[in-house]
Amino acid sequence: MDKFRMMAQILQSNQESFMNGICGVMALASAQLYTSFEFNCPCIPEYNYSYGISMLVIPPIWFFLLGFVLNNNISILAEEWKRPVGQRRKDPAVIRYMCVSISQRSLIAPAVWISVTLMDGKSFLCAYSMDLDMLEFGKNVSGHGLSQEELLRTLAKIPCKHIYDGQHILSREAATRYICCISQAFGWLFLLIITIAAFLIRAIRPCFTQATFLKTKYWSHYVDTERKMFDETCTEHAKSFAKICIKQYFEGVSGEIQSLHDHSRGDDRHDEDNKPATEEDTLMGVRRQDTMNKVLWDWHTCKPPLSLRKYGDASTEQNGDCSMNANKNQDKNIGDKTELNEGQNGFKCSYVNPGLDIGQSNLDKGYENASFSTEQNGFTNRHSNASTGLNGFMNGGVSSPCNIQRKAWAVYYSKV
Amino acid sequence: MDRLKLVLQYFQSNSESISNGICIILSLISVKLYTSFDFNCPCLPQYNKMYALGVMFVPPIILFLLGVLVNRHTGVLMEEWVRPLGKRTKNPAVVKFLLSSMLQRSLLAPMVWILMTLLDGKCFICAFSMNVDPKYFTGIPNSTGIELIKIMAKVPCKEDVIFKNSSFRKAVSRYVRCYSQAIGWSILLFFIFLGAVGRVLKPCFNHATFLQTRYWSNYLDIEQKLFDETCVLHARDFARKCVVQFFESMREDVTVRMPLSSAFRPSTIHNEYEEEEEERLHGITRQDQVDHLLQTWYECKPELDVTRMAYKPKVCITWEDINGKALFSEV
Numbered sequence: 001m002d003k004f005r006m007m008a009q010i011l012q013s014n015q016e017s018f019m020n021g022i023c024g025v026m027a028l029a030s031a032q033l034y035t036s037f038e039f040n041c042p043c044i045p046e047y048n049y050s051y052g053i054s055m056l057v058i059p060p061i062w063f064f065l066l067g068f069v070l071n072n073n074i075s076i077l078a079e080e081w082k083r084p085v086g087q088r089r090k091d092p093a094v095i096r097y098m099c100v101s102i103s104q105r106s107l108i109a110p111a112v113w114i115s116v117t118l119m120d121g122k123s124f125l126c127a128y129s130m131d132l133d134m135l136e137f138g139k140n141v142s143g144h145g146l147s148q149e150e151l152l153r154t155l156a157k158i159p160c161k162h163i164y165d166g167q168h169i170l171s172r173e174a175a176t177r178y179i180c181c182i183s184q185a186f187g188w189l190f191l192l193i194i195t196i197a198a199f200l201i202r203a204i205r206p207c208f209t210q211a212t213f214l215k216t217k218y219w220s221h222y223v224d225t226e227r228k229m230f231d232e233t234c235t236e237h238a239k240s241f242a243k244i245c246i247k248q249y250f251e252g253v254s255g256e257i258q259s260l261h262d263h264s265r266g267d268d269r270h271d272e273d274n275k276p277a278t279e280e281d282t283l284m285g286v287r288r289q290d291t292m293n294k295v296l297w298d299w300h301t302c303k304p305p306l307s308l309r310k311y312g313d314a315s316t317e318q319n320g321d322c323s324m325n326a327n328k329n330q331d332k333n334i335g336d337k338t339e340l341n342e343g344q345n346g347f348k349c350s351y352v353n354p355g356l357d358i359g360q361s362n363l364d365k366g367y368e369n370a371s372f373s374t375e376q377n378g379f380t381n382r383h384s385n386a387s388t389g390l391n392g393f394m395n396g397g398v399s400s401p402c403n404i405q406r407k408a409w410a411v412y413y414s415k416v
Numbered sequence: 417m418d419r420l421k422l423v424l425q426y427f428q429s430n431s432e433s434i435s436n437g438i439c440i441i442l443s444l445i446s447v448k449l450y451t452s453f454d455f456n457c458p459c460l461p462q463y464n465k466m467y468a469l470g471v472m473f474v475p476p477i478i479l480f481l482l483g484v485l486v487n488r489h490t491g492v493l494m495e496e497w498v499r500p501l502g503k504r505t506k507n508p509a510v511v512k513f514l515l516s517s518m519l520q521r522s523l524l525a526p527m528v529w530i531l532m533t534l535l536d537g538k539c540f541i542c543a544f545s546m547n548v549d550p551k552y553f554t555g556i557p558n559s560t561g562i563e564l565i566k567i568m569a570k571v572p573c574k575e576d577v578i579f580k581n582s583s584f585r586k587a588v589s590r591y592v593r594c595y596s597q598a599i600g601w602s603i604l605l606f607f608i609f610l611g612a613v614g615r616v617l618k619p620c621f622n623h624a625t626f627l628q629t630r631y632w633s634n635y636l637d638i639e640q641k642l643f644d645e646t647c648v649l650h651a652r653d654f655a656r657k658c659v660v661q662f663f664e665s666m667r668e669d670v671t672v673r674m675p676l677s678s679a680f681r682p683s684t685i686h687n688e689y690e691e692e693e694e695e696r697l698h699g700i701t702r703q704d705q706v707d708h709l710l711q712t713w714y715e716c717k718p719e720l721d722v723t724r725m726a727y728k729p730k731v732c733i734t735w736e737d738i739n740g741k742a743l744f745s746e747v
Binding site: 184 | 453454456457458459460463467470471474475477478481482484485490491494495497498499573575576577647648651652654655656657658659660661662663664665697701702703706707710711713714715
């Protein structure tokens with residue numbers, strides 16, 4: 001149990017702490033960017049305000065979008081939003097939850113930038129130095145004989161200490177201090193508002209909709225996990241597919257046929273479970289390009305329902321699709337009843353598809369669905385429409401739809 | 417590197433240590449924030465007090481709220497407080513214990529900020545320089561004809577020209593800073609004293625109840641964590657099975673998978689890994705089952721009684737001879 005606990009901890013902490021780590025890195029990057037950025041107020045009446053305010057507002061927008069880009073969950077969100085309904089209904093609460101959690105994380109770096117900018121005060125000084133009310137400092141405006149325009153131009157030079165020439169009118173330090181003070185007050189106010197908002201959302205939320213929250217949290221995490229599992233399974237499948245493909249190519253060239261199932265013969269039955277999954281198991285019956293394409297296509301357009309079948313339950317091992325497959329291929333086939341005799345040599349199986357062993361080594365495009373009936377030791381036959389593979393080999397398969405009756409079957413294990 | 421891992425492991429193992437660790441980190445952040453903050457007294461009579469007291473009290477509020485936010489116990493506390501009764505009674509003492517421990521931890525960082533401002537003195541000088549009576553100090557600059565109060569308001573700003581050649585400003589600053597530091601040290605001493613007295617006297621009152629409430633609050637925390645972990649594992653197995661079934665549903669050939677009757681089925685035919693996986697699913701295999709499970713977890717938490725699982729009666733098969741004597745028994 002400890003192993004699983006550790007695994008769970010790693011999984012959970014990895015996902016969350018990875019995202020939190022990215023969040024923290026971006027916040028630090030934002031603070032560092034601000035300190036290393038050389039703020040350069042133009043000190044010209046027409047441009048001061050635009051420069052000052054754009055320095056305050058545009059980098060946060062950029063960081064916010066960057067947060068979206070760096071967040072892995074954004075593509076999961078988009079996928080979940082856009083997919084067709086298929087066999088699995090869509091839950092808007094899950095989409096909302098993912099959207100909210102992504103936005104929350106992306107908002108941290110912009111908030112850090114805005115608060116650092118306001119605490120520093122330079123952009124406020126640049127933007128609002130011209131709006132200074134001289135009466136605050138007890139200065140008489142008209143006493144210096146300057147027109148309104150010239151006064152504005154003088155005030156605009158306040159942020160630039162080297163070119164300010166109005167020291168006799170208004171002390172530059174006093175004005176700078178005053179505006180920085182207001183800027184810092186705004187900064188603290190901004191931080192207070194954000195913290196109160198975060199507090200209300202996170203600490204008070206359990207009072208409302210806690211059960212729904214548990215559900216949406218589970219299913220949004222599930223969507224992420226499922227996607228990862230699907231990618232892993234596809235990778236394994238591709239590996240096995242490639243191995244078998246190459247092996248068959250070589251065999252085709254050399255003309256020799258070697259059985260793929262070197263391990264799972266009857267004598268080694270007791271060892272079977274200790275061996276790693278064979279290539280065939282990894283393929284899970286998906287053996288052709290168009291089938292694989294259909295797998296990938298349907299994964300988006302028609303996701304499977306969230307309802308697992310029990311292992312070993314034959315009646316539900318195949319879903320509704322199986323009849324579709326059989327029906328599709330049937331018009332290409334020759335309807336032919338075939339019987340598989342018990343005396344067939346080399347026919348070894350327990351309850352696995354008997355024909356699969358033989359048919360596999362001659363996989364090619366003409367592989368068709370087929371069905372067979374067994375007559376072994378007095379068990380009853382099942383005749384069904386059958387079709388033979390192109391090579392004349394018997395392929396096992398059942399074309400009838402899911403049938404509970406088959407649970408009563410038992411196939412004897414026969415050593416030949 | 418190993419030692420660091422050990423330290424981290426120790427901190428992570430105990431949920432109280434995590435909270436303590438976060439508390440300390442928040443205090444360090446508060447110190448760093450104070451040192452990097454550019455204190456900018458406006459030196460105007462109408463704004464000095466407002467600015468200084470704002471800088472002294474607004475960041476502590478922010479740090480307090482942050483401390484409450486990042487504390488894990490907040491979530492546990494809120495959930496325990498608002499959950500419906502279900503099969504499990506509610507214990508108000510546990511809620512109170514969680515609340516008090518959370519508040520204590522969250523108050524550390526704000527106190528650090530306030531103490532730092534007091535010991536440093538800049539805020540006090542900015543706020544109260546105008547309240548100082550200047551006749552105790554020599555060298556007051558009165559050549560420029562500015563009002564007295566405005567001069568006093570300019571004391572915190574050292575670069576102002578009116579203080580160029582006099583020691584008046586420094587004298588007043590030192591005087592106010594002295595007061596500020598005295599107040600700071602007294603507050604520190606008071607809190608340390610309070611903490612010491614509290615710890616010494618606590619076992620004298622209701623110690624047994626305290627042990628119980630501490631156990632159950634720790635239990636709630638661990639239960640919540642384990643539930644989340646189980647959900648994570650379950651989701652993973654659910655996803656794996658779902659994906660495998662999806663692939664298998666696309667089979668081109670159709671396999672005959674017929675189960676042998678249990679008399680003939682060798683026990684090792686099942687893949688052990690798949691069996692483990694099934695076990696971890698705990699029989700929850702459908703979306704509505706998962707939804708129902710999560711809903712019930714909130715609305716009707718199970719009772720605190722695991723006798724059934726811990727002491728499952730085991731089947732015991734006994735072989736007896738004709739006289740009824742037990743020859744061999746197997747569990």
